[in-house]
Amino acid sequence: MVATACASAAATTAVKTVNRVSSSRVASRASIFTGAQLRRTVSAAPARKANMQSVRALFGGGGSSAATSSSPIYDFKVKGIDGSEVKLDRYKGKVLLVVNVASACGFTPQYTEMTELYNKYNKQGLEILAFPCNQFGSQEPGSNSEIKSFAERKGFKGPIFAKTDVNGSNAEPLWTYLKSKQGGMLTSDVKWNFTKFLVDRSGEVVKRYGSTTTPLAIESDIAALL
Numbered sequence: 001m002v003a004t005a006c007a008s009a010a011a012t013t014a015v016k017t018v019n020r021v022s023s024s025r026v027a028s029r030a031s032i033f034t035g036a037q038l039r040r041t042v043s044a045a046p047a048r049k050a051n052m053q054s055v056r057a058l059f060g061g062g063g064s065s066a067a068t069s070s071s072p073i074y075d076f077k078v079k080g081i082d083g084s085e086v087k088l089d090r091y092k093g094k095v096l097l098v099v100n101v102a103s104a105c106g107f108t109p110q111y112t113e114m115t116e117l118y119n120k121y122n123k124q125g126l127e128i129l130a131f132p133c134n135q136f137g138s139q140e141p142g143s144n145s146e147i148k149s150f151a152e153r154k155g156f157k158g159p160i161f162a163k164t165d166v167n168g169s170n171a172e173p174l175w176t177y178l179k180s181k182q183g184g185m186l187t188s189d190v191k192w193n194f195t196k197f198l199v200d201r202s203g204e205v206v207k208r209y210g211s212t213t214t215p216l217a218i219e220s221d222i223a224a225l226l
Contacts, residue, residue, distance in 0.1 A: 071203020079164075080160075081162055093125070095201055095225045098197040099114065101193065104140070105137070105193040110214055114128050114156060121222060126222060133164060147163065167190055178208075181197075184208065193211060196208070196215070198218065
């Protein structure tokens, strides 16, 4: 602890010394400028700042460019349950819960909690995106129309997409992206039905939840992003 305190004190002293030297150099340089030179230097500052912002916007870096950049998640296109193309940029500014669903799974009752969350928070900006998947125990064997009818009987009103793969060489690119942003245990593969990814309003994939974590168990996480 003594060594750490000494190192900290030394670092603080060094910073103060550098600051004093820098201030002294700036003052000495400014003293040799004529009034006209100073006015030209000050007037050129905004142009230099604008040039730096342009460079940062081009190559990345800087607060302003990061704040206005679009998340890659909005570049994806997926197929709706009716076969139509759906561009995910329609969900810009929304909080998203992306779930791989199945109609004949032990976790299928989670549809009820998904419906409850959707009804409660949709007007505040929540969208729950349901992706039927038959890769786990063949528990989503029906056609897209049968899946849609099942979800409607469950009362779910959120967006439902065409049956898709979430793992393997034929995995939906969106799901490959989600897994790359939030990996799982041992591997990034989805382990079972009703795995969930939470995406904030800026399009960042902020959390991943396994099948046993129910939708209502993450309600506070969702509410915090709304």
